[in-house]
Structures are given as C-alpha cells and as structure tokens.
Amino acid sequence: xxxxxxxxxxxxxxxxxxxxxxxxxxxxxxxxxxxxxxxxxxxxxxxxxxxxxxxxxxxxxxxxxxxxxxxxxxxxxxxxxxxxxxxxxxxxxxxxxxxxxxxxxxxxxxxxxxxxxxxxxxxxxxxxxxxxxxxxxxxxxxxxxxxxxxxxxxxxxxxxxxxxxxxxxxxxxxxxxxxxxxxxxxxxxxxxxxxxxxxxxxxxxxxxxxxxxxxxxxxxxxxxxxxxxxxxxxxxxxxxxxxxxxxxxxxxxxxxxxxxxxxxxxxxxxxxxxxxxxxxxxxxxxxxxxxxxxxxxxxxxxxxxxxxxxxxxxxxxxxxxxxxxxxxxxxxxxxxxxxxxxxxxxxxxxxxxxxxxxxxxxxxxxxxxxxxxxxxxxxxxxxxxxxxxxxxxxxxxxxxxxxxxxxxxxxxxxxxxxxxxxxxxxxxxxxxxxxxxxxxxxxxxxxxxxxxxxxxxxxxxxxxxxxxxxxxxxxxxxxxxxxxxxxxxxxxxxxxxxxxxxxxxxxxxxxxxxxxxxxxxxxxxxxxxxxxxxxxxxxxxxxxxxxx
Ligand code: SF4
Numbered sequence: 001x002x003x004x005x006x007x008x009x010x011x012x013x014x015x016x017x018x019x020x021x022x023x024x025x026x027x028x029x030x031x032x033x034x035x036x037x038x039x040x041x042x043x044x045x046x047x048x049x050x051x052x053x054x055x056x057x058x059x060x061x062x063x064x065x066x067x068x069x070x071x072x073x074x075x076x077x078x079x080x081x082x083x084x085x086x087x088x089x090x091x092x093x094x095x096x097x098x099x100x101x102x103x104x105x106x107x108x109x110x111x112x113x114x115x116x117x118x119x120x121x122x123x124x125x126x127x128x129x130x131x132x133x134x135x136x137x138x139x140x141x142x143x144x145x146x147x148x149x150x151x152x153x154x155x156x157x158x159x160x161x162x163x164x165x166x167x168x169x170x171x172x173x174x175x176x177x178x179x180x181x182x183x184x185x186x187x188x189x190x191x192x193x194x195x196x197x198x199x200x201x202x203x204x205x206x207x208x209x210x211x212x213x214x215x216x217x218x219x220x221x222x223x224x225x226x227x228x229x230x231x232x233x234x235x236x237x238x239x240x241x242x243x244x245x246x247x248x249x250x251x252x253x254x255x256x257x258x259x260x261x262x263x264x265x266x267x268x269x270x271x272x273x274x275x276x277x278x279x280x281x282x283x284x285x286x287x288x289x290x291x292x293x294x295x296x297x298x299x300x301x302x303x304x305x306x307x308x309x310x311x312x313x314x315x316x317x318x319x320x321x322x323x324x325x326x327x328x329x330x331x332x333x334x335x336x337x338x339x340x341x342x343x344x345x346x347x348x349x350x351x352x353x354x355x356x357x358x359x360x361x362x363x364x365x366x367x368x369x370x371x372x373x374x375x376x377x378x379x380x381x382x383x384x385x386x387x388x389x390x391x392x393x394x395x396x397x398x399x400x401x402x403x404x405x406x407x408x409x410x411x412x413x414x415x416x417x418x419x420x421x422x423x424x425x426x427x428x429x430x431x432x433x434x435x436x437x438x439x440x441x442x443x444x445x446x447x448x449x450x451x452x453x454x455x456x457x458x459x460x461x462x463x464x465x466x467x468x469x470x471x472x473x474x475x476x477x478x479x480x481x482x483x484x485x486x487x488x489x490x491x492x493x494x495x496x497x498x499x500x501x502x503x504x505x506x507x508x509x510x511x512x513x514x515x516x517x518x519x520x521x522x523x524x525x526x527x528x529x530x531x532x533x534x535x536x537x538x539x540x541x542x543x544x545x546x547x548x
Contacts, residue, residue: 104376112379112380112381113241114151114221115158115173115381118155120167138199158481160208162185164223168225223241245377260288274455280449304410307376308409314374319360328372331478331482340356360490362492363489365384369385370486382435383438385492390443400450416441418515422523435474436491441469448462451500464502469495471529
C-alpha cells in the first residue's frame with residue numbers, strides 16, 4: 001500500500017526494472033564492482049518482489065562495497081540466534097495471545113515488577129491458602145515471604161515488602177488505597193490479622209524477608225511464599241514477577257484462550273493483516289481482543305476507556321501536587337512537574353511550550369509513581385509517565401477524538417505485546433530499554449494511530465522510538481524509582497513524538513530498519529547486558545550519585 005509520502009516524494013514504479021539500477025556510479029566503486037553490485041541487487045529484487053529501496057536494505061554502502069569481501073556481504077546477514085535459555089526467547093512461540101486487561105494494569109507504584117507483581121503474587125497465595133482444608137489451616141502458625149534477586153537487591157527502595165504484605169492481607173493492586181501503603185511506610189510495626197478459614201494469623205513486615213540477592217534463580221525477580229506450622233511447610237509456592245505486573249510460578253503454563261482471529265507473531269504479520277484487509281493495526285488488534293477473550297467491542301472499549309481515564313487522572317493528580325512536595329525516600333527529590341508545566345506555558349515559542357508541556361505531563365504521572373500512588377503499567381510502573389503524557393496531551397490539549405485514542409491504545413498494546421513476546425518488559429532482564437524503550441515505542445504507535453497514519457508509518461514510528469533506547473541501562477539511585485526514572489519518562493515521551501515526526505515526514509518505504517529487527521536487538525541486548533545494569537542499583541548513576 002502506498003503511503004502519503006510515497007505519493008508525494010517517490011512516484012517511481014517499483015516494478016520497472018530500470019528503477020532498480022541507479023544511473024550513476026557512486027564514488028568509491030569501480031565500474032565492474034558497481035555493475036556486479038547492481039546486478040545482485042536487481043536479482044534479489046526480482047526474487048524477493050522488493051522494490052530497490054527495500055532490497056538495498058541488505059546491501060553495503062558504496063564505501064563498504066569497495067572491498068571484495070564486503071561485496072559478498074550483499075547477501076542478508078544471518079539472523080543472530082538468541083540463547084535458547086534466555087527467558088525472553090522461550091516465550092516467543094506461537095501467535096501473540098496477550099490481551100489488554102492483562103497488559104494495562106492499574107496498581108500502586110513505583111514498579112510493576114517490584115510492587116504490582118509481588119502484591120499480585122501474595123494475593124494469589126492468600127487466595128490459594130484460604131482454600132486449604134480446615135484441618136490443615138487449623139495447624140497454621142505463620143505466613144512467610146522470601147524475596148530473592150533483584151526483588152531483594154532493590155526491593156527496599158520500591159517498597160516491595162509493603163506491597164507483598166498488602167497482598168497477603170487480601171488487598172488487590174487495582175483497588176488498594178495508597179494511604180494503606182503510606183501508613184505501612186510511616187508505621188512499619190503494624191500487625192494485621194489474616195483470616196484463613198476459621199484461623200487467624202498475625203502478619204507484619206517482619207514476615208517479609210529480604211533474602212539472597214544473587215543465586216541460581218529461574219528469574220531475577222523470584223520470591224517464595226509459605227504457610228507454616230512451626231517449621232513444617234503446609235503450602236509453598238515459588239513465584240516470578242516477570243515484568244509489567246505479570247506473574248508466573250514454578251510449573252506455570254499460560255492460561256487456555258481462544259485463538260486470535262488474525263494470528264500474528266511479528267509486526268510484519270500484524271501489518272500484513274491490516275494491509276490485506278484494508279484496515280488498520282488498531283482494528284486487527286480489536287478483532288483479536290474480541291476473539292481471544294470472547295468479549296464484545298463495547299466490553300473492550302469499556303476497559304480501554306477505564307485505562308485512558310486512569311491515565312488522564314494520574315497526570316492531573318501529579319500536576320496538582322505542590323511545587324514544594326518532596327518524594328519519599330533518601331534522595332529527597334523535589335517534585336518538579338507543576339513548576340515545569342507553569343513555566344513552560346510562559347515560553348516564547350510554541351514548540352518550546354509543546355515540549356515543556358509534554359515533559360511536564362510525563363513528570364507528573366511518573367512522580368505519582370514515585371509516591372507509590374496508583375499508576376498504569378504501560379508497560380511498567382517505572383515507565384508509567386510515558387503513555388499517560390501522550391494520552392493527556394492528545395485528549396486534553398489537542399482534543400483528539402476519544403475513538404482515535406482508543407485505537408492508539410490498541411496499536412500501542414500490539415507493540416508492547418510483541419516486545420513482551422520476543423524480548424522482555426522487565427528491567428531485571430533487560431535494563432531500562434525494556435521499560436522506557438518499550439513505553440516510548442508504544443507511545444509513538446499511539447500518536448501515529450491517533451493521527452490516522454498508514455500502518456507502515458505506525459511501525460516505523462514504533463521502531464524508531466525503540467531503536468533509540470537500545471542499550472539503555474537500569475540504575476535507579478538508592479533503588480528508588482525516581483532518578484533517573486522520572487525524567488527518563490519525559491525523554492521517552494519526547495522521543496516518541498520525535499519518532500512520529502520523523503516517521504510521518506520521511507518516505508516510509510525507505511525506513512531502513514524494521515520493527516521486528518529492533519525487537520530482536522532488544523532481546524539480544526537484554527541477554528548481553530551486564531547484570532549490574534539490570535535493576536540492581538550496583539552500577540551507573542546508583543554508584544556515582546552521592547546522597548547526603
Ligand atoms: S532506570 Fe528505567 S528501568 Fe530502571 S527503575 Fe528506572 S525507569 Fe525502571
């Protein structure tokens with residue numbers, strides 16, 4: 001399908017063989033090599049059915065082609081195989097089956113993997129324990145949570161022990177009053193009775209143990225929950241908080257679901273469904289949500305609306321905080337969303353007002369996360385400022401129609417699902433590229449969709465935003481999701497806008513890197529990244545910033 005840009009800037013017939021061979025010999029190539037190179041490009045174009053621009057994606061630049069060995073590099077580079085043991089690879093089988101209600105979750109900040117995940121885990125255990133036979137429960141004396149790996153290394157800064165305790169006493173992430181968690185922080189010696197059948201067991205923060213930070217864990221965010229009778233274990237489960245608030249456990253198998261109407265495992269396949277059916281990525285996503293989860297369009301829309309409204313609310317409440325507010329924790333970080341917003345409005349140039357305002361919206365939602373207030377995983381708590389800033393900016397400032405925002409949320413979800421499917425959303429597995437990088441990529445897809453961009457532009461925008469976060473490490477100062485996280489959300493939002501600007505103004509078919517290649521790079525980089533930079537607070541800013 002032609003894009004607006006192709007019609008405007010590139011009206012050559014891609015099927016015309018003469019269009020495949022440039023008429024001038026580039027500097028740095030002799031004639032023989034140039035003819036050989038052109039012939040290979042043309043042959044590959046015919047075989048692949050590609051236009052020259054697409055085929056040249058695999059060809060070396062003229063300077064590189066001056067070397068005979070590099071001319072051999074005209075064949076596509078073999079895909080880099082990913083380690084079969086990498087958690088992120090094991091999951092990339094079959095079509096994407098994630099649904100929006102699994103993906104966008106409302107819960108207490110500051111981290112989907114360190115607060116929402118652990119809270120869901122202990123709540124799950126609490127529910128299981130409550131179903132044990134009465135004679136087993138009669139023997140119970142204690143509940144105990146052990147945190148391992150990254151949960152132990154940085155859990156204190158995230159308030160993981162408070163979230164874990166809240167789940168244990170029967171509180172759910174989406175409905176917990178943040179004041180309950182604030183109260184636990186201010187008065188950590190509180191004791192709560194947990195009712196299990198006829199039995200009541202007292203629990204407190206002392207029952208949540210920060211255990212080994214290093215070891216041979218199945219996942220970097222591992223925890224165990226036990227129901228004990230003295231030293232005897234009545235019930236024990238090993239859990240993993242795998243990012244984005246998703247949880248798994250030892251022996252986990254994904255829940256059975258209906259087949260998607262339009263199965264896809266790559267952006268290429270997703271986009272092909274959209275283009276072949278003369279529709280949008282968002283509509284393909286909607287059809288799949290309906291078929292996989294067995295929901296009506298109204299039900300999907302109602303859920304997406306709930307998330308949109310929560311995103312708008314989190315930006316509003318963040319902007320409403322006092323300019324003198326100080327976030328919890330040892331950094332003593334001053335809130336800056338309200339100051340940045342007010343001052344940005346006074347900027348002389350409209351473009352500065354736009355960038356400043358968008359940054360302020362992201363800061364506002366991210367600071368709410370830092371306060372442990374309710375946020376929305378999109379895809380995680382640490383990145384919870386990125387998508388809300390664009391949703392707020394498009395809806396509340398630019399007054400974009402709600403249906404277009406809904407579509408944008410679905411296209412963004414598709415981008416996030418693919419990153420989860422083939423790579424990771426967990427900073428403990430992949431560093432910050434997996435959080436802010438994926439959030440920025442999703443946000444770019446949201447903007448492009450909301451502005452009715454063709455599917456290729458949606459892909460290109462998402463690709464570009466993700467590409468320019470590759471390699472970004474996770475090194476939260478003092479283990480608190482504040483520095484660099486809060487400002488990083490603002491940068492993720494602005495980069496998303498930049499990615500959309502480039503994608504909607506370039507010639508779409510000439511975009512050099514496709515989304516699937518970049519997701520593969522995300523997975524590979526996650527695997528190769530030094531573990532010090534995976535949410536352990538052992539390196540980077542966490543080392544260099546001095547707290548006084
Ligand atoms: S540095 Fe990035 S990945 Fe790490 S906690 Fe902060 S936002 Fe999350």
